[in-house]
Amino acid sequence: MGFNKLLERQIKKYLPEDYILQENLARFIQAVHDSYEEYERDKKLFNHAFACSENEYMHINEKLKKEAKLKHASIQQLKETINKFKGTNAFYNDTDDLSDVINYLEHELQEKKKADDLLQQSEKRLRMALSTIDDNVWEYNFTTRTMTFAINEKSILDLNANVFEGKENMIWWSTILEEDRHIAIETFRQYMSGEITRHCVEYRVKLKDGKTKWILNRGGVISKTKNGKPLTIIGTLTDIQNFKNTQNELTATANRLSHLLINLQTGVLLEDEDGKVVLTNKKFTDFFAYPGSPETLVGIECTELYESSAQCFKYPDEFLSNTATYLKERKPVNNEELKMADGRVLERNYIPLFIDDIYRGHLWTYNDITERKRSEIKLKKQEEKYRSIIANMNLGLIEVDLEEKIRYVNQSFCLMSGYEEHEIIGKHAADLFVKDEYKEIIDEKNSLRQKGLSDAYEMNVKTKHSDANWWLVCGAPLYNDKQQHIGSIGIHLDITQQKILERQLMEAKQIAEKSVHAKDLFLANMSHEIRTPMNAILGMSKQLQKTTLNQQQQSFLEIVGTAAENLLVIINDILDFSKLEAGKVTLEEIGFNMHDLITNTSRVLKLKAEEKGLIFQVSVAPEVNKVLKGDPFRINQVLINLLSNSIKFTKRGRVTLQCQIKKNQPEAQELEIIISDTGKGMDEAYLKNLFNKFSQEDESIARSYGGTGLGMSIVKQLVELMNGSITVKSKKGEGTQVNILLSFAKGTDTDLPKKDNSNVEAHILTDKKILLVEDNEMNRVVAETILNQYGATISEAVNGVEAVDAIRNNKYDIVLMDIQMPVMDGLEATRIIRKEIQSNIPIIALTANAVKGEMEKCIQAGMNDYLSKPFEEEDLIRLIAKWLGRETHFAPPKTTTVNDTPLYDLEKLKQITRGDEKFIAKMLQVFINETMTGVANLDQAFEEKNIKQVKFVAHRMKSSLNNLNIFTAARIAEQIEKAEWTEPEYPILANQIHAFKQIIEEVIPLIKSNYTELQS
Structure with missing residues (x-):
């Protein structure tokens, strides 16, 4: 009979009328019945104790505790009820079945307590076991649809158990990535349908920090309902992220x-x-x-x-x-x-x-x-071929092993070294051939071979019979067929004779350098010695031009000036050529206007061409950029040289200059300059030597036309220095054409150099004391004459010692210092003035040495500026004024121009008259009268075909024209005077007279206007 049936029978037997007590006892009986069934189930759970999680044990333990308390309370309540019943019911007997029931229940309760104790001990063991593992244990109850987690301190999933504890499995599924969630759902479905009792699946979950992790979820059913449905699942979550990675x-x-x-x-x-x-x-x-x-x-x-x-x-x-x-x-x-x-x-x-x-x-x-x-076979054949060649050639071949012992030599090496093959095989190469001073070098070379590097070097070696031999050694690492480094290979060339020649060449080079130095020294001295008297000649000539001269004196003075200037050109040609040969010429890189450059260059030479009755034409393409960047001074030098040659060698016809664009690029232009003439031309054979130094077609040219024969050589070198090219076409008797190609970068107005248009005041040096240090008396006279005109007080010294003493004992405003002087030169004197006297007085070098580098030497010695002799008066005064801080800017002297060319100016007349305006007016009136008379006499003489009288009249007029700087007319007059006119050339003379009259007719009204202003 079941336990509940027993209780029901006893209650009905002893309490037939007490329905309230019956109802209470019935509830108690049902509670005891339920407790009993749970007890039976708990015993089954206990059998699975070691398969359950820590959380499950804790859960079961709590349930058992609650049940034990409930059962204990029920028994107490039952006892009280029975005792109460015993007090009211006379029919109750202690020996009845109800007492047996109570005793049974007490016995069962004691058994349950023993089971609880055993469960608690198992729980402790399980807790200790779970604390040592990293997996997370979980339990799912199908009845309550809740999950319980046992997350220990070593949890590797970083899951928040409080979020899922006691919640439905949907909460847990929400942590599973959406794309993996179907795995958990399908597993749950299979449990519910009874398809599986165990599972092992993988999926990804989201952790508290938002990261994801792969886990392995394993578990199985531990309890079922009576109809076989799963009641409880227990399982573990294992971190398998590292495994997945x-x-x-x-x-x-x-x-x-x-x-x-x-x-x-x-x-x-x-x-x-x-x-x-x-x-x-x-x-x-x-x-x-x-x-x-x-x-x-x-x-x-x-x-x-x-x-x-x-x-x-x-x-x-x-x-x-x-x-x-x-x-x-x-x-x-x-x-x-x-x-x-x-x-x-x-x-x-x-x-x-x-x-x-x-x-x-x-x-x-x-x-x-x-x-x-195939390559190895080919290489082997080639190796055998080249070994055969090397064995029979004049190159010595040697192979050494890693210990530098000789393993192979060819016959040529034996001949070079003086040894027989058997004498050196197996010997240490360095001991046989290397001198002590080369031991370290050989060690370095061996280190290179170890690194797989090859190189070549020269070495003085010892052979069997000599220690003066030189070898060129080409060394390389040596490898076997398996590309293993087994030593080194060297090819030797005996260069003893070459070393001897090299030493001789070095000695010859030193001699040549001494010779070049001597030549430079000679040129410097020549420049100085010639320029010193030239400075006096030109300086005094210009001072003499300021005085009143008759026509003959003026003519003689012009001849002196022209001769001096020609001599200066020859000196400059020689110096330029010397600098070009030495590679000491440097180019400027400044902005310039090609139109202005060619116009100004042609303006100087146009007069010479017109004097000879030549047509002189110049044209510049309008597309040529307004500003180009280059060296305008060297371009001017090239053009003047070429145009001068064309005019010099052309008796009649024309000389033309064209500048046109060859290539036009965004940043640069290539220009072609064409200079052509109708002159005497050259033979084709001579064209090959045209650019050689001191080259002229025949000796008669030098006698007839003059010149050094350096001009074209200098031109070619300057053009090539500017990265250009020059070609010449010529035919005897038909003229010459020169083509020059030059490239220039395009510039802007900001690249143009600033012009100094200052005009120095007449008495700018008044009250200024100037020390003139110059050993040449003529140069002292020239400088003193110029400086006195501007109000300066001059003291003189003839060498550096006197200059130093003068500065120690006196006060000066500025020093003009020559460089080459006896006793002490100007450079040494300047150093003493700067270092010993510690004077900051401005010092300007006045030197006849025009070679490159002279200015740098002066500045390094402590000088402030530099001026080469012969110098222009204005340049000297302006330079002195600059360092005295006395520059004064005036408007330039009044001139009148026709077609942008000054027809005349009064500067020379003002210098001669010392600025006396009344005298200037008188001289202008005289000039007007004499010139008008002269033009009339010139016409009359030509009509009478009195050529001698024509030349005489032209000569008389030339001097007065020069005094007013009417250069165009003066040069025509000079050409009329000097030419030998024959009857066939009368038309040319007529053209010259006509051109002369046109200039006079233009200039006379202007001079009259100027004369009227002076009179007023």
Whole structure:
């Protein structure tokens, strides 16, 4: 009989009328019944204690505690009820069944307490076990649809148990990534349908910090309902993120390796331990002409491949035999060469694969080395060929090992060294040939060979019979067939004779350099010695021009000035050529206007051309950029030289200059300058020597036309220095054409140099004391004459010692210092003034030495500025005024121009008259009267064909024209005077007189206007 049936019978027996008590006891009986069933279930759970999680034990333990309390209370209540009943019911007996029930219940309660104690002990053991593992234990109850987590201190999932504790499984599913959530849902469905009782799945979950992690979820059913449905599942969550990372890396690596093997230019065959194909590639199937793709070979027996491919080899039996041996011995085999039946050569490697000392298969690799073998054979033949050549040539060959012991020499080396082959083989090379001072060098060379480097070097060596030999050594590392470094190889050339020649050449070079230095010194001295008297000649000539002279005196003075200027041109040509030869000419890079440059250059030479009755034409293409960047001074020098030649060698006809664009680019222009004439021309043979120094077609040219023969050589070198080119076309008797190509960068107005248009005041040096240090008396006279006119007080010193003493004892405002002087030169004197006297007085160098570098020497010595002799008066005064801080800017003297060319000016007349305006007016009136009379006499004489009178009148008028700087008319007058006019040339003379009259007719009204102003 069941326990509940027993209670019901006893209650009805003893309490037939007390319905309230019956109802209470019935409830108690049901509670005891339920407790009993739970107790039975708990015993089953206890049997699974060690399979449950820590949370589950804690849950069961709490339930048991509650049930024990409830049962204890029920028994107490039952006892009280029975005792109460015993007091009211006379029919109750202690021996009745109800007492037995109570005793039974008390007995069961005691058993339950024992089970609780045992459960608590198991719980402690389980807690200790769970505290040592990293997995997270969970439990799911199908009845309540809740999950419970046991997350210990070593939790690796960083899950927040409070979020999921006692919640439905939907909350847990929300932590699973959406794309993996179907895995958990499907697992739950299978449990519910009874398809599974255990599971093991992987999916990704979101952690508290927002990151994701792969977990392994394993579990199973631990209790079911009476109808077999799952009641409780218990399981674990394991962190498998590292495993997944490793798995992904291994998969990627395996894919890469597989891809690499498949695409290798090496044939690959991978077999497993059972001799079946695991992997192969396209190259392998190509080598042996297997049909189909490499994938079709996977899984077949490799012995079939060996046998089917054996016929591809030249020696098939040897191939099969070697293959079987390798498979049996399972030892690596490298670089086995296999000759194929079609002439190819394959290289095979066998690599056995062992994992944990267990054989897991092997790998075959095949490489086609046919071309390499052919190259090796070819190389071997070439090596034998070159060894044969080296053995018989004049280059000594030696091979040494890593210990520098000689292993091979050729016959040429034996001859160079003086040793027989048997005398040096096996000997230490350095001990035999290297001198002590070269030991360290040889050690360095050996270190280079160890690094695989080659080089060449010269060395003074000792041979068997001499220690004065020189060898050129080309050393290189030496390798064997396996590319292993085994020593060094050296090729030796005896350069003893070359070293002797080199030493002689060095000595000759030193002599040449001394000679060049001597030449430079000579040129510097020549420049100084010639320029010193030239300075006096030109200076005094200009001072003399300021005085009142008659026509004959004026003529003589002009001849002196012209001769001096020509001599100066010759000196400058020689100096320019010397600087060009020495490479000491440097170019400016400044802005200039090509239109203005050519116009100004032609303006100087146009007068000479017109004097000879030549047509002189100049044109510049309008497209030429307004501002170009280059050296306008050198361009001017080239143009003047070429135009002067054209005018000089042309008796009649024309001289033209054209400047046109050859190439026009955004940042630069290439210009072509064409200078042509109708002169005497040159023979074709002479054109080849045109640019040679001191070259003239014949001696009569120098006598007839003058010149040094340096001009064209200088022109060519200057053009090439400007990265240009020059060509000349000429034909005897038909004229000459010169073409120059020059490229210039385009510039802007800001690149143009600023012009100094200042005009120095007449008495600017008044009350200024100037010390003039000059050993040449003529130069002192010239300088003193010029400076006195501007109000300066002059003191003189003839050498550097006197200059130093003068500055120690007196106060000066400025010093004009010559450079080359006896006793003490100007540079040394300047150094003493700066260092010992510590004077800051301005010092200007006045030197006749015009060679490059002179100015730098002056500045380094402490001088402030530099002026070369012969100098222009204005340049000297302006330079002094600059350092005295007395520059005064006036408007330039009034001049009148026609077509932008000054027709006249009164500067020279003002200098002669010392600025006396009344006298100037008188002189202008005299000039007007005499000039008008002269023009009339010139016309009359030409009409009478009195050429002698024509020349005389032109001569008389020339001087007065020069005094007013009417240069155009003066030069025409000079040409009329000096030319030998014959009757056929009368038309040319008529043109000259007509041009002369036109200029006079233009200038006389202007002079009259100026005369009227002076009178008023």
